[in-house]
Amino acid sequence: MTSAFTKKPFVMPLLLLVITMLLLVMVNLWLGSVTISWGDVLSTIFSSPTSSQANIIIWDYRMPQVFTAVAVGMGLSVAGLLLQTVFRNPLAGPSVLGISSGASLGVALVVLTGSAFGMDVLQSNMMLNDMAVVIAAFAGALAVMAIILYVSGRIGNVVTVLIIGIMLGYAVSAIVGVLQFFSGAQELHAYVLWGLGSFAKNSLIRSEIILLATAVLVVSSYFFALPLNAMLLGENYARSLGFNLKKYHTLLFLLAGLLIALGTAFTGPIAFIGLAVPHIARAWFNTSNHKQLIPATLLLGANLTLLCNLIARLPGLDTSLPINAVTSMIGAPVVIWVIVKRSKMKVT
Amino acid sequence: MKNLLSIQNLTTGYRLKKGETRLLHQNLSATLSEGEFVAVLGPNGAGKSTLLKTVLGFIPALKGEISYGEKKLQDISIKELATKVSVVLTDKIEDTYVTVEEVLLTARYPYLSFAGDYKEKDRAVVDQAVSLTGIDALLMRKLHTLSDGEKQRVMIARALAQDTPLIFLDEPTAFIDSPGRVELMHLLKAIPSEGKSILMTIHDVELALHFADTLWLLGKDGSFEKGNPRELINKGSINKLFDRGKVKFDKVTRRFV
Numbered sequence: 001m002t003s004a005f006t007k008k009p010f011v012m013p014l015l016l017l018v019i020t021m022l023l024l025v026m027v028n029l030w031l032g033s034v035t036i037s038w039g040d041v042l043s044t045i046f047s048s049p050t051s052s053q054a055n056i057i058i059w060d061y062r063m064p065q066v067f068t069a070v071a072v073g074m075g076l077s078v079a080g081l082l083l084q085t086v087f088r089n090p091l092a093g094p095s096v097l098g099i100s101s102g103a104s105l106g107v108a109l110v111v112l113t114g115s116a117f118g119m120d121v122l123q124s125n126m127m128l129n130d131m132a133v134v135i136a137a138f139a140g141a142l143a144v145m146a147i148i149l150y151v152s153g154r155i156g157n158v159v160t161v162l163i164i165g166i167m168l169g170y171a172v173s174a175i176v177g178v179l180q181f182f183s184g185a186q187e188l189h190a191y192v193l194w195g196l197g198s199f200a201k202n203s204l205i206r207s208e209i210i211l212l213a214t215a216v217l218v219v220s221s222y223f224f225a226l227p228l229n230a231m232l233l234g235e236n237y238a239r240s241l242g243f244n245l246k247k248y249h250t251l252l253f254l255l256a257g258l259l260i261a262l263g264t265a266f267t268g269p270i271a272f273i274g275l276a277v278p279h280i281a282r283a284w285f286n287t288s289n290h291k292q293l294i295p296a297t298l299l300l301g302a303n304l305t306l307l308c309n310l311i312a313r314l315p316g317l318d319t320s321l322p323i324n325a326v327t328s329m330i331g332a333p334v335v336i337w338v339i340v341k342r343s344k345m346k347v348t
Numbered sequence: 349m350k351n352l353l354s355i356q357n358l359t360t361g362y363r364l365k366k367g368e369t370r371l372l373h374q375n376l377s378a379t380l381s382e383g384e385f386v387a388v389l390g391p392n393g394a395g396k397s398t399l400l401k402t403v404l405g406f407i408p409a410l411k412g413e414i415s416y417g418e419k420k421l422q423d424i425s426i427k428e429l430a431t432k433v434s435v436v437l438t439d440k441i442e443d444t445y446v447t448v449e450e451v452l453l454t455a456r457y458p459y460l461s462f463a464g465d466y467k468e469k470d471r472a473v474v475d476q477a478v479s480l481t482g483i484d485a486l487l488m489r490k491l492h493t494l495s496d497g498e499k500q501r502v503m504i505a506r507a508l509a510q511d512t513p514l515i516f517l518d519e520p521t522a523f524i525d526s527p528g529r530v531e532l533m534h535l536l537k538a539i540p541s542e543g544k545s546i547l548m549t550i551h552d553v554e555l556a557l558h559f560a561d562t563l564w565l566l567g568k569d570g571s572f573e574k575g576n577p578r579e580l581i582n583k584g585s586i587n588k589l590f591d592r593g594k595v596k597f598d599k600v601t602r603r604f605v
Contacts, residue, residue: 088442088443226460226464230457233441233446233451233454234439234441236406236435236439237437237441237454240430240433240437241454241510242429242430242431242458243426243457244426288445288446
């Protein structure tokens with residue numbers, strides 16, 4: 001008799017992803033406007049630095065970028081996966097809860113109205129104003145998340161939460177629009193630059209903290225694999241399997257919200273990663289089981305952001321393209337491919 | 349025989365705006381005993397699904413008491429209830445990556461530890477459900493590629509694999525052709541009756557009369573009657589509930605003519 005416990009190849013592809021990720025990390029450290037030999041890269045990371053220049057470039061510039069890219073790739077992708085399952089909607093992503101818009105509002109308030117309150121965000125000490133931006137973004141994201149959690153705790157219906165999240169996003173964007181309308185050219189430019197996203201804004205220490213916090217949240221999402229699988233059958237079936245959905249929804253919104261806040265506040269909003277990566281993971285691993293999807297998604301996410309970071313730095317190797325432009329150019333075709341594939345599957 | 353489910357003076361319906369309610373049935377009392385196959389019959393809109401959802405705790409009861417064994421529904425946690433009742437619902441599963449096997453394995457979640465490892469017993473119960481429902485060949489298929497009849501067999505296998513004394517089904521024969529419906533009823537009837545009971549809403553009167561041990565008749569006017577099919581037919585209860593215009597239920601052939 002056929003047993004319902006067949007093992008699918010799963011560990012090998014994951015291992016492959018770990019290897020490609022490590023390779024991408026190395027290439028990210030090696031490639032850039034200043035050429036560093038492979039030998040110098042390796043000795044700088046693993047033993048004593050051979051030259052002080054290589055040491056500075058790698059530890060002060062390239063390593064923080066790598067850590068940030070990995071953290072954001074893992075975090076946003078897993079957040080997207082959680083939200084797509086909770087909302088049972090393939091087009092759900094980090095933007096649907098309005099949390100990244102909340103971060104944008106926080107930054108807009110500080111950057112665009114800062115001068116009106118005598119807080120000269122643009123001209124003052126670089127480090128300090130940068131910190132103000134991060135705090136503002138985080139506060140904005142958490143404020144929207146608090147509203148979402150309140151709504152989800154009061155009303156059990158996820159569709160209501162979805163609609164309120166999207167509407168909050170619109171409302172918040174409208175406020176940002178008004179702020180932009182009344183702000184000066186310099187401030188506007190600074191805000192637009194923030195909105196294009198960059199992995200290169202963080203110091204080594206800060207990037208390590210982002211990576212660590214993201215890793216903790218991503219790993220804890222693994223403990224929700226069973227309720228997430230049950231949710232794929234619909235809310236009534238999930239409940240009949242013993243899962244208190246109100247509780248799990250609120251916890252998952254909290255988890256996804258923190259990941260999005262982390263992934264937005266320190267880099268600016270990064271488009272399409274959270275939406276596209278879970279689809280790539282499902283298609284590649286050909287499964288809906290979250291015990292496999294969560295590790296697959298986080299590794300694919302890290303690989304993709306590292307790749308995007310490379311592409312952003314490639315042309316001429318002098319300046320880097322805005323990361324948001326690169327993730328959108330890669331993410332949009334992926335989403336189109338998924339939608340086309342889905343509609344084909346429905347027909348046959 | 350042991351009562352697995354007892355309903356006492358239950359009022360079903362919905363709370364609308366402040367203080368207002370829309371009542372469906374009042375003072376409904378019934379029991380479901382070990383090995384019993386009960387069909388809940390009634391015209392569309394009589395509140396069959398509402399009754400089922402109320403008994404499951406999905407919708408709050410407006411009045412009255414629901415008990416599983418000795419324990420009242422409000423004292424049973426969602427997690428504990430999952431080991432007492434499994435369900436087959438009309439809800440659609442939309443994810444296109446879900447396989448039949450993955451659906452079946454969710455049935456063991458109420459029994460799994462935090463780590464989610466399947467034990468020997470879990471495997472045995474799932475395998476038994478697969479062979480009883482004859483879905484061996486479907487295991488690796490994606491759920492959305494199955495026909496409605498095949499899907500329903502899978503969902504019944506899933507309910508069996510949850511290994512609960514009670515199985516509730518909401519309109520299991522909807523969207524299935526006539527031979528498929530009869531096949532499905534035979535499958536339900538064959539579910540080992542030792543300790544297992546079935547409560548099923550259905551709108552196919554002829555099928556229910558043929559297969560069920562007991563009928564619960566729900567009227568649109570809030571009426572409620574229960575009994576075995578023959579009793580209820582002879583009393584004219586079926587006629588009272590379903591006859592309209594020229595369409596009448598014939599007591600001898602047990603058909604609508």
